[in-house]
Amino acid sequence: MTGRARVFGGDVNTDYIITSRRKRESLDPQVLRRYLFEELDADFAASVEPGDLIVAGKNFGCGSAMEVAVTAVVGAGIPGVLAPSFSRTYYRNAVNNGLLPVVCDTSGIHEGDRLTVLRGEGLAVRNETTGETIAAAALPRIMWEIVAAGGLVPYFRRHGDFQV
Amino acid sequence: MAGKTISEKILSAKSGEDARAGDVVVCRVDCALATDGSAPMALDYFEAMGGQRVSDPRRIVFALDHYAPAPSRNTAQLHQRMREFAALHGVTLFEVGEGIGHQLIVESGRAIPGSLVLGADSHSVTYGALNAFATGIGSSDLAAIMIAGRIWLRVPESIKVTLTGRLPVGVYPKDVALALAGLLGADGATYQALEFAGPAVRDLDLEDRLVLANFAVEMGAKNAIFPADDRTYAYLDGRAAAPFAAVAPDAGAHYCREISLALDSLAPQVALPHQVDRVTGIANAAGTAVQMVYLGTCTGGRVRDFHQARDVLRAAGGIARGVQLVVTPASRTVLETLMRDGTLADFIAWGAVVGTPGCGSCCGTCGAIPGDGVNVISTANRNFKGRMGNGQAAIYLASPASCAAAAARGAIADPREVMP
Numbered sequence: 001m002t003g004r005a006r007v008f009g010g011d012v013n014t015d016y017i018i019t020s021r022r023k024r025e026s027l028d029p030q031v032l033r034r035y036l037f038e039e040l041d042a043d044f045a046a047s048v049e050p051g052d053l054i055v056a057g058k059n060f061g062c063g064s065a066m067e068v069a070v071t072a073v074v075g076a077g078i079p080g081v082l083a084p085s086f087s088r089t090y091y092r093n094a095v096n097n098g099l100l101p102v103v104c105d106t107s108g109i110h111e112g113d114r115l116t117v118l119r120g121e122g123l124a125v126r127n128e129t130t131g132e133t134i135a136a137a138a139l140p141r142i143m144w145e146i147v148a149a150g151g152l153v154p155y156f157r158r159h160g161d162f163q164v
Numbered sequence: 165m166a167g168k169t170i171s172e173k174i175l176s177a178k179s180g181e182d183a184r185a186g187d188v189v190v191c192r193v194d195c196a197l198a199t200d201g202s203a204p205m206a207l208d209y210f211e212a213m214g215g216q217r218v219s220d221p222r223r224i225v226f227a228l229d230h231y232a233p234a235p236s237r238n239t240a241q242l243h244q245r246m247r248e249f250a251a252l253h254g255v256t257l258f259e260v261g262e263g264i265g266h267q268l269i270v271e272s273g274r275a276i277p278g279s280l281v282l283g284a285d286s287h288s289v290t291y292g293a294l295n296a297f298a299t300g301i302g303s304s305d306l307a308a309i310m311i312a313g314r315i316w317l318r319v320p321e322s323i324k325v326t327l328t329g330r331l332p333v334g335v336y337p338k339d340v341a342l343a344l345a346g347l348l349g350a351d352g353a354t355y356q357a358l359e360f361a362g363p364a365v366r367d368l369d370l371e372d373r374l375v376l377a378n379f380a381v382e383m384g385a386k387n388a389i390f391p392a393d394d395r396t397y398a399y400l401d402g403r404a405a406a407p408f409a410a411v412a413p414d415a416g417a418h419y420c421r422e423i424s425l426a427l428d429s430l431a432p433q434v435a436l437p438h439q440v441d442r443v444t445g446i447a448n449a450a451g452t453a454v455q456m457v458y459l460g461t462c463t464g465g466r467v468r469d470f471h472q473a474r475d476v477l478r479a480a481g482g483i484a485r486g487v488q489l490v491v492t493p494a495s496r497t498v499l500e501t502l503m504r505d506g507t508l509a510d511f512i513a514w515g516a517v518v519g520t521p522g523c524g525s526c527c528g529t530c531g532a533i534p535g536d537g538v539n540v541i542s543t544a545n546r547n548f549k550g551r552m553g554n555g556q557a558a559i560y561l562a563s564p565a566s567c568a569a570a571a572a573r574g575a576i577a578d579p580r581e582v583m584p
């Protein structure tokens with residue numbers, strides 16, 4: 001997965017990703033994507049391109065567990081989020097919707113850097129712009145299988161239950 | 165092999181594996197809650213996953229609490245959809261006005277020692293007060309539970325939180341929760357469990373434990389868990405939905421961190437806008453004018469919270485001019501108790517606005533919304549910008565007594581000064 005870094009700060013809560021107010025009007029990711037991060041950056045939604053990767057500081061997705069904070073991101077064509085830590089509900093919802101959560105040090109990544117997420121033994125992120133490679137935590141098997149399937153929906157359509 | 169924490173023991177029992185911190189296990193779920201905030205999406209997922217029937221409807225609970233009563237046609241339709249699904253599949257549904265889902269899970273005895281109770285809402289951590297493993301999940305998880313009755317969970321490491329000493333007069337469990345949030349920070353316990361221990365736990369009533377467990381998610385914790393004791397059994401007597409056995413940590417259980425908090429040295433606390441962990445002693449915020457006071461939510465909407473607030477207001481002689489006091493009981497049972505014992509009449513006589521039992525103003529989806537530039541002090545658990553429906557308002561979080569003191573003075577004040 002290769003994409004352009006879209007950088008945010010730390011402690012971005014789910015209401016900053018998509019406000020509860022918008023969610024009351026619609027749950028459709030294609031509608032919600034128009035309001036992505038509107039509280040933090042009013043121009044973000046218009047400038048997002050499919051393949052862009054969100055790069056954030058610690059505790060990404062804190063606050064409410066609302067899943068639209070993930071589906072709105074997926075709806076915008078964003079395949080992954082990089083952060084040194086995630087709120088656990090955001091992490092879970094990301095896995096369950098096929099959005100790859102990458103736990104790594106993001107301090108050296110700048111807006112617009114080209115990033116490639118590599119999967120080998122663990123995970124790693126290569127910053128094509130700076131030439132730097134950043135180690136990332138591996139995903140446990142079942143989580144990887146769910147992400148790779150594209151989320152719990154395709155996973156359940158295939159298996160009907162968890163495969164253990 | 166080293167001993168296990170309470171969380172490791174419950175997840176071992178539910179997965180049938182030797183579950184240790186860091187493992188990912190698939191567990192049988194005893195009960196799962198969806199609210200009107202999360203169920204509609206869960207129903208979409210259920211259909212998308214090819215769900216035909218709910219495998220065990222007795223384990224699923226729906227609550228209409230976030231939009232209670234429905235403030236718009238859209239939300240009314242969400243409620244309709246949940247009612248139809250619940251009727252079709254035999255799922256329990258708590259109607260508008262019955263209260264906040266978390267409170268109803270607890271009141272209906274569905275959270276019991278050793279159980280795995282999940283909810284598609286982050287404050288599902290509340291049930292850990294009853295020695296249950298309880299955490300928030302997403303709507304997709306809920307759909308998977310409806311279909312298969314199971315969920316994947318990463319077994320958390322545990323932070324042992326030892327509480328000692330007795331709470332001084334004027335200081336409440338909410339102050340302990342705020343102090344912990346200040347101590348650990350908003351992400352200080354991410355992915356981890358808070359396991360409460362120590363001599364002070366014995367002195368905490370079940371309602372007090374619910375406040376502490378509820379707040380754990382504000383520190384990023386996956387769950388909070390209390391040991392079970394006589395107070396747990398007394399609460400569950402005649403209420404527990406199933407037989408249960410208490411789960412205690414093993415001797416030699418491994419904790420990733422141990423902290424302790426001396427309750428006797430605490431003063432009333434307040435979280436300043438707009439972060440839950442911007443916590444300071446209330447003296448540092450005293451004098452800040454407030455125009456709205458909110459008593460309610462799954463943190464501070466139970467009977468004793470309203471009693472604590474009432475006592476302060478009674479001593480002060482009522483609400484200051486220019487303050488809007490909004491009272492929203494966590495459940496109909498709480499409302500009825502307050503009606504019977506006269507507390508509600510007192511609040512109404514002081515000019516309070518009484519909301520429908522449910523989430524009310526907590527997250528800005530219904531109930532009273534503060535105006536621009538308004539300072540709110542609330543018994544809730546979150547004060548993000550826009551949380552109560554207006555990003556131009558500022559929210560302070562404090563105990564019911566501190567909120568009442570602010571209502572009485574029209575400004576943030578130490579409740580010990582208002583009620584000597």
Ligand code: SF4
Nearest residue numbers: 287461462523526527
């Ligand atoms: S009362 Fe507030 S925090 Fe609790 S469940 Fe409702 S919206 Fe969430």
